[in-house]
Amino acid sequence: MLPLIDKPIIQYIIEEVVDSGIEDILIVTGRGKRAIEDHFDCCLELEAYLRERNKNEWLEEVRRIANLANIHYVRQCEPRGLGHAVLCARSFIGSEPFAVLLGDDVIVGEDPCLAQMLKVFKELQGTLLALDWLPVDQVSRYGIISGAEIQPRVFHIGDLIEKPAPEEAPSRWGITGRYILSPRIFNVLETTPPGCGGEIQLTDAIKLLAKEERVFGYAFAGKRYDAGDKFGYLQATVELALRREDLGPVVLEYLKNLVSDSM
Ligand code: G1P
Numbered sequence: 385m386l387p388l389i390d391k392p393i394i395q396y397i398i399e400e401v402v403d404s405g406i407e408d409i410l411i412v413t414g415r416g417k418r419a420i421e422d423h424f425d426c427c428l429e430l431e432a433y434l435r436e437r438n439k440n441e442w443l444e445e446v447r448r449i450a451n452l453a454n455i456h457y458v459r460q461c462e463p464r465g466l467g468h469a470v471l472c473a474r475s476f477i478g479s480e481p482f483a484v485l486l487g488d489d490v491i492v493g494e495d496p497c498l499a500q501m502l503k504v505f506k507e508l509q510g511t512l513l514a515l516d517w518l519p520v521d522q523v524s525r526y527g528i529i530s531g532a533e534i535q536p537r538v539f540h541i542g543d544l545i546e547k548p549a550p551e552e553a554p555s556r557w558g559i560t561g562r563y564i565l566s567p568r569i570f571n572v573l574e575t576t577p578p579g580c581g582g583e584i585q586l587t588d589a590i591k592l593l594a595k596e597e598r599v600f601g602y603a604f605a606g607k608r609y610d611a612g613d614k615f616g617y618l619q620a621t622v623e624l625a626l627r628r629e630d631l632g633p634v635v636l637e638y639l640k641n642l643v644s645d646s647m
Pocket of ligand 1: 466486489525526527528546547558559560561585586587612
């Protein structure tokens with residue numbers, strides 16, 4: 385629920401899903417996170433308050449947020465890792481492929497990252513992970529893949545390692561928080577032992593899945609911000625503000641003055 389400029393980060397993620405044509409969404413939540421449900425729910429008191437004061441633009445926005453998608457919730461009762469969080473969605477998903485988006489990766493670009501991935505998925509019909517080329521000093525913070533590029537931007541993945549030491553990383557292609565997964569992943573996750581950090585890692589399960597089914601990577605077009613990292617969060621705030629018509633010019637002016645004053 386941490387806001388980036390004027391809306392919570394999770395709303396950016398939900399809007400990416402909706403803009404990619406998906407309407408049924410399950411949010412894996414947990415204790416103390418009820419504010420997420422309230423944010424996407426309708427709030428009659430707030431609507432009445434805004435209507436009385438003729439704040440029509442805000443009223444429309446509040447209603448738009450409440451009608452974004454069919455949002456469902458499941459609670460993960462203890463933080464046992466991303467793999468375990470995905471397993472919590474099993475009965476909601478059933479036996480179809482599904483997309484997973486992580487709440488701290490904000491991606492901006494001309495086309496939503498998930499929409500780009502869905503296009504590739506339609507052609508390949510296999511598990512697909514979003515990939516980003518990382519600076520060397522960041523490889524130990526992400527899942528890293530090795531693979532062969534089989535068409536522009538598309539890789540056939542051979543191996544995956546969760547948060548390797550830089551000297552053990554098989555490449556600098558990092559897994560970004562967007563996945564389209566085969567439902568077979570649930571069976572694999574059930575028996576995936578805890579890995580890095582003692583948690584059930586989705587990366588480890590996908591590595592096992594790659595022995596049974598083809599797994600692909602896709603180097604998406606766009607820029608990704610790791611809003612779960614302090615500097616990444618600051619970068620996202622500044623750069624998203626610069627992209628906005630209402631804030632861009634004034635923020636740019638402010639930054640120029642700030643830089644010239646500090647020289
Ligand atoms: C998770 C995944 C990791 C991936 C990353 C992307 O890590 O385990 O493979 O590269 O998301 O943001 P986490 O951010 O939970 O540490």
